[in-house]
Amino acid sequence: MTGTIVNAAAIIAGAVVGLFLRTGIQERYKDIIMQGLGLSVLLIGMKMAFKTNNELLVILSLVIGAIIGEWLDIDRFLEALGQRLQAMIGSREGEFVRGFVSASLIYCVGAMAIMGPIESGLTGQHKVLYVKSALDGISAIIFSSTMGLGVAFSALPVFVYQGSITLLAGAVKALLTEAIIAELTATGGILIVAIGLNVLGIKQIKVANLLPAVLVVVILTSMVARFFPGLV
Template sequence: MLPVGPIVDCLGALLGAVLGSVIGHKIPSRIREGLPLTFGIISLGMGISMVMKVHSLPPIILSLLIGSVIGEGFRLEQLVEKIAFKVKRPIDKLFPNNQSSESDDVFMQKFVAVLIVFTVGPTGIFGALNEGITGDASMLISKGLLDFCTAAIFAAALGYIVCLTVIPQMIITFGLFFLAGVIMPLTTPEMIANFSACGGMMMMATGFRISGIKNFPITNLIPGLILVMPITALWMMIF
């Protein structure tokens, strides 16, 4: 079965990033600064709608708490930042007219946020798994259209480095598509609902970060997204 959804999703993000990088310097700074704020509001709205799908809150709380401890212990946020800055330097030399206009702190704040949205957003993860089982690519095609706009918006401010976020996005979406036959039979509707709600909380944190309200260490929360399904299954067995 051809992975139509992952192809469209990743291609949409890549084309958006290239377009935003090429024309970004022609866009007035007030627009480049204002558009990410708009996406911050969108991310908050998406997060709220996903949280409303929650089945049981305690497993989500446990998952985020344990996941945050693991993330802080392994310094996942700092690791991503170090890699991003190392990659940013040669890209800035290769495209000297397309360097980010943001300060280092603001650059990293936005880059990590868009990386999380593209790679570990629940819509992409569930969409890849769902297509791998049912062949329905509609969810990832819709996400691809949104990612095109999102990538263009952020690439206009951050430059060509946004194109590199497609690499982990491809690894995750294609990997989940081909592993769907193994993963999905192990899940239940309750596990899916809590996974979506946990991802919604991460999307809300991403919205706060993009908007500059609070710089949540989103990367450190990723282990919680991995833990929420098994913890939900264990919770249901006990209670």
């Protein structure tokens, strides 16, 4: 749970700082900080991606997962959900609720909010969540400087959501072989790389539509391990 605790603390700290900077932060500082963090996300993602023992499994999982995700259109669903909640709640209940709802959605929805806790639960490492903490902390400064105290309270749903995933991943760890964990980590790493590209503005990738690949790679690796054990 260390990574999740750090993530929640970063959001609170960032929001508090933002409250003292209500006049806003110069755009050039925001840009260069986010670029540095974007490069850090790429580094973490690439290191995870190189954990694979069979690149073909990762490629197949991403292709099949992308087809499933695009068919379900997860990205559009999440975007529409966020817009609906903001329009329904934010406009009626004032600044506090608007900040709380908006920040909660941003921090809980995304590949890092899933892959980070999974990494923590399966491997005991928190690299992804530490990078996410930095991203969330910086954005919390920006959000709270415009949306107020509600942003700080978004740390609560982040803690519950990511903590639950971490505990679940830890519980099923005994059922996952080293081969499955390796390919799961590698596939998640590719999704983290995609997030890095989004942060840097190089290419906007619908990462949410690639999330089914995480489940697909577990199934494919299990099948290959059973019928062709020499390949993983």
